[in-house]
Structures are given as structure tokens and as C-alpha cells.
Amino acid sequence: MTTDAAIRQYVSELSTFGYCIVRDALPASTIAALEADLRERFDLTPFGEGGFYGEATKRFGRLLARSRHTEALVRHPVVIAIVETILARWCDCIQLNTTQAIAVHPGAPAQLPHRDQDMWAAAKGEMEYLVNVMWPIDRFTRENGATQVWPHSHGLAALSDDTPEPPVSIEMAPGSALLFLGSTLHAAGFNRSQHVRRGIVIGYALGWLKPYENQWLAYPPHLARSFSPELAALVGYRQHRPNLGNYEGQCPSILLDPGHDNDAPLAAMDALREDQQALVTALIQTREEAR
Known part of the structure; x- marks a missing residue:
């Protein structure tokens, strides 16, 4: 399958099911190099406060300032092509919404099922506001609380309290990527294992929205001058x-x-x-x- 054909297939799956998986999108070595850069920050970051972020979960952002390997995820050509195809109906250009590292520790309960589009108090069911991409650092399994998504829960279905199908636990290895719409119901699963499950969320939003992460504070001009023009534009x-x-x-x-x-x-x-x-x-x- 050609790259263009693959992109069309992923866009079709994302539009139909509310999510898709790009297997082996990056070499595992790229993820390992990113993990090495972030390891100390994972150790130093305190656990979250509150029932949504999770008190057995660690989160931190500004990943483009913490590791040069983050750009390989943020500017992955197939991912960018998929996201732009989905969002181009409603904006001139997309923007980076967030880069966030997450570590779900053993015993962390399942997260509240939610839709990320709800961060904006805007009309639902009429457009898509963002596409998120989950990149595993550690292998995601059902036992360690792999991300759960509810198929066909996106778009107009987001206006209903009913879920058309039960959730699916997305099991995947480092180097693969889970893409899901901002209107798709999803949640982190219950980590029943004895191991920490770490991943990276890269989010893209319509270019005219206020982003989740304040990109200009995360990457002020003295940092952004070292970025490629394409990356600087995204932030x-x-x-x-x-x-x-x-x-x-x-x-x-x-x-x-x-x-x-x-x-x-x-x-x-x-x-x-x-x-x-x-x-x-x-x-x-x-x-x-x-x-």
C-alpha cells in the first residue's frame, strides 16, 4: 500500500470508528531515546492532585524543550497528514495543542470516561476540534491499563449519554500510535499490573482555538528560534x-x-x-x- 493510500485508509477508520492505530509508525529506538531524555523528569515529577488527573499518575509537558526526539512524534508525516485531512474543513492550519508525558502507576484506578473536546465550551456534533495521538513508551496491555476507547462514540454520538459499543483496550508496542478524535469517548484503564505504564500524548487542534498547553510560555522565542520553521509554526x-x-x-x-x-x-x-x-x-x- 502506498503512503497516500495508507493515509486515506487511516482517515476512513478514524472517521468511521473515532480512532485508528498506526502500527510501527516509528522505530522503537526513537522511543527509547526519548524515554532516556525524560526518565529523570518522570522520577522528579510529583503525582497529580484530583480525581481526574489521578493521584497515582504523573504528568508533565513542554516535551519539545526536554528532548529533541519529541519532534519525530510531533511532526510525523503520516500523522500530520491524517490530522490535517480531518481538521482542514474547519481551519486554515492546525496547531499543537499539547505535548504531555504520562506515567500511570500500579494500582491507579480507571480514569473517568471523557471526551477531550469538552475542554472547550462550544457546540458539539458539528465539527471536530482536535485529534490526539497516544504514543506508548512502555508496551500498553489490558493488564497495565491501556487506553480504552469507545468505538462509534464520536461526532453526533457525543450528544448522547448512551455508548453504542463497549470500550476497547488498545494494546500496542512502543513505536505504534493511537489516534482518536476529540469527540471520541476514552479513558485510561485500571493498572492492575506491578509496573508503571508510560506514554506520550501529542494533541493537535484547530488553529483558531485557545490551546490546552500555553505554547508561547512553553516555547518562548529564545527556545523556538532553534526549531525548524514547520515546528515553530505548529507551536x-x-x-x-x-x-x-x-x-x-x-x-x-x-x-x-x-x-x-x-x-x-x-x-x-x-x-x-x-x-x-x-x-x-x-x-x-x-x-x-x-x-
């Missing part, structure tokens, strides 16, 4: 038309120019959608004809 150093997320009326990528003077006056520049630009162009033309 927010680009505008979303019309002029959303601008800096002094310009694309915030200007802040990544080493020679940029923050005190220098800047001219505000239009960054409009095609329909808006057409209206402006027509108005200007009408005025010129009237002269």
Missing part, C-alpha cells in the same frame, strides 16, 4: 487568518528573527481569508471606479 509562531495570533499586526514568526528589534515600530499587515480579501478588493475597486 504558534504563525497567524491563522484573519490575523489571529498576530504580534503587532504581523505574523509572530518575526520574533524568531535574531535581528528583530522588539521596540521597532511595525506596520499592521492584512492576513485575511479569501472571502474577506475578495470583499476588500471589491470595495477598493468600487471606490476607484467612483473617482
Whole structure:
């Protein structure tokens, strides 16, 4: 199967079931190198507080600042293509919503089933707001509380309190990736094992939403200057038309120019959608004809 055909297949599965699995998306060695970079932070991070995050679970973010290997997950070409295909109906460009490392310790109870789109108080069933990707660091098994998803619980089904099918425990090895929609009901399972289950969540959202993780604080300009242009754009150093997320009326990528003077006056520049630009162009033309 060609890459394009595979992407179409994954998009079809994601749209139909609310989730899909990309097996062997990355070499296990890449995940092992990422784990080595994050190991100390896992050890130092306190357990969560509250029943949702879990008091036997550890979480931390800013992964692009903690390991260069995170970019391989964030910018995985097949994953990005799938996400952009799903979300492109409702935005000009996607953005990184979060990078979060999670360690579910032995005895951690099952998480409250939830839909990640509910972080935004917006209409449900009309659009998808995000796609999340779970990357295992340790093998996910039913015993250690592998992520559970409820098939066909997405989209309009999210408006119902009923679940059409029982949950499925997603068992997979490091290097594979579970993609699920923001409208898909899911939860961490009960870790009945004697081992910690660790994973990485990479989230992508519509470019005009307020992201879960404050990307500009996580990756201020002095850090983002070391990113590739594509990665910097994903973490927010680009505008979303019309002029959303601008800096002094310009694309915030200007802040990544080493020679940029923050005190220098800047001219505000239009960054409009095609329909808006057409209206402006027509108005200007009408005025010129009237002269």
C-alpha cells in the first residue's frame, strides 16, 4: 500500500470508528531515546492532585524543550497528514495543542470516561476540534491499563449519554500510535499490573482555538528560534487568518528573527481569508471606479 493510500485508509477508520492505530509508525529506538531524555523528569515529577488527573499518575509537558526526539512524534508525516485531512474543513492550519508525558502507576484506578473536546465550551456534533495521538513508551496491555476507547462514540454520538459499543483496550508496542478524535469517548484503564505504564500524548487542534498547553510560555522565542520553521509554526509562531495570533499586526514568526528589534515600530499587515480579501478588493475597486 502506498503512503497516500495508507493515509486515506487511516482517515476512513478514524472517521468511521473515532480512532485508528498506526502500527510501527516509528522505530522503537526513537522511543527509547526519548524515554532516556525524560526518565529523570518522570522520577522528579510529583503525582497529580484530583480525581481526574489521578493521584497515582504523573504528568508533565513542554516535551519539545526536554528532548529533541519529541519532534519525530510531533511532526510525523503520516500523522500530520491524517490530522490535517480531518481538521482542514474547519481551519486554515492546525496547531499543537499539547505535548504531555504520562506515567500511570500500579494500582491507579480507571480514569473517568471523557471526551477531550469538552475542554472547550462550544457546540458539539458539528465539527471536530482536535485529534490526539497516544504514543506508548512502555508496551500498553489490558493488564497495565491501556487506553480504552469507545468505538462509534464520536461526532453526533457525543450528544448522547448512551455508548453504542463497549470500550476497547488498545494494546500496542512502543513505536505504534493511537489516534482518536476529540469527540471520541476514552479513558485510561485500571493498572492492575506491578509496573508503571508510560506514554506520550501529542494533541493537535484547530488553529483558531485557545490551546490546552500555553505554547508561547512553553516555547518562548529564545527556545523556538532553534526549531525548524514547520515546528515553530505548529507551536504558534504563525497567524491563522484573519490575523489571529498576530504580534503587532504581523505574523509572530518575526520574533524568531535574531535581528528583530522588539521596540521597532511595525506596520499592521492584512492576513485575511479569501472571502474577506475578495470583499476588500471589491470595495477598493468600487471606490476607484467612483473617482
